[in-house]
Amino acid sequence: MSERGTEGDMSEAKVLVVYFSRTGTTRLLARAIAGMLNADLEEICDCSDRVGPGGYLRSLLDALRRKPSEIVPAGLSVSAYDLVVIGSPVWAGSVSAPVRSYLIENRAQLPQVAFFCSFGGRGADEALRAMRALAHRPVVAECKVTAAAAHQGAYAAMAGFAQALKRHLARMREIEWIG
Numbered sequence: 001m002s003e004r005g006t007e008g009d010m011s012e013a014k015v016l017v018v019y020f021s022r023t024g025t026t027r028l029l030a031r032a033i034a035g036m037l038n039a040d041l042e043e044i045c046d047c048s049d050r051v052g053p054g055g056y057l058r059s060l061l062d063a064l065r066r067k068p069s070e071i072v073p074a075g076l077s078v079s080a081y082d083l084v085v086i087g088s089p090v091w092a093g094s095v096s097a098p099v100r101s102y103l104i105e106n107r108a109q110l111p112q113v114a115f116f117c118s119f120g121g122r123g124a125d126e127a128l129r130a131m132r133a134l135a136h137r138p139v140v141a142e143c144k145v146t147a148a149a150a151h152q153g154a155y156a157a158m159a160g161f162a163q164a165l166k167r168h169l170a171r172m173r174e175i176e177w178i179g
């Protein structure tokens with residue numbers, strides 16, 4: 001499912017924010033960062049039933065087994081963007097299965113990447129490490145936000161993350177002009 005950003009002061013850099021969210025927390029963060037970067041937004045939809053206790057258990061097992069899940073093919077092509085920002089909930093101290101699949105399926109076409117995750121209280125660094133390893137490329141910036149902070153609207157970390165990404169994109173533009 002995709003939503004288009006509007007034109008603004010970041011109009012020269014094309015940014016896509018992609019995320020998976022089982023219960024809405026990572027979606028909150030994704031919408032916030034997409035707004036800050038005037039980016040397009042795409043939700044990863046997977047084909048497994050992840051609702052309720054059964055869905056929780058299925059998600060936990062997928063994560064423990066480091067098993068990618070079947071996902072709906074992406075609607076927006078990552079190769080059309082200068083930067084792709086990818087967000088995942090932390091599952092069992094790692095990346096969620098749908099984001100694992102997305103990274104595996106799209107990594108050959110990925111431009112520059114940045115990652116964020118939402119989590120209950122532990123395992124965010126490991127999840128970000130797993131995302132880095134799956135992407136097979138250097139990462140511009142990373143951000144982790146607890147679910148509690150996300151639901152309180154505490155987006156200071158996301159604002160700092162967005163600033164770092166804007167600075168990076170501005171530097172890239174300068175290098176292109178000089179080159």
Ligand SMILES: Cc1cc2nc3c(=O)[nH]c(=O)nc-3n(C[C@H](O)[C@H](O)[C@H](O)COP(=O)(O)O)c2cc1C
Binds near residue numbers: 057059088
């Ligand atoms: C299967 C499963 C495993 C989880 N494992 C962890 C974990 O290892 N560490 C943690 O801090 N939170 C863990 N959580 C909590 C989620 O990371 C957290 O609630 C997150 O913000 C949910 O994002 P979402 O609402 O976008 O799905 C887990 C949640 C699920 C469903």
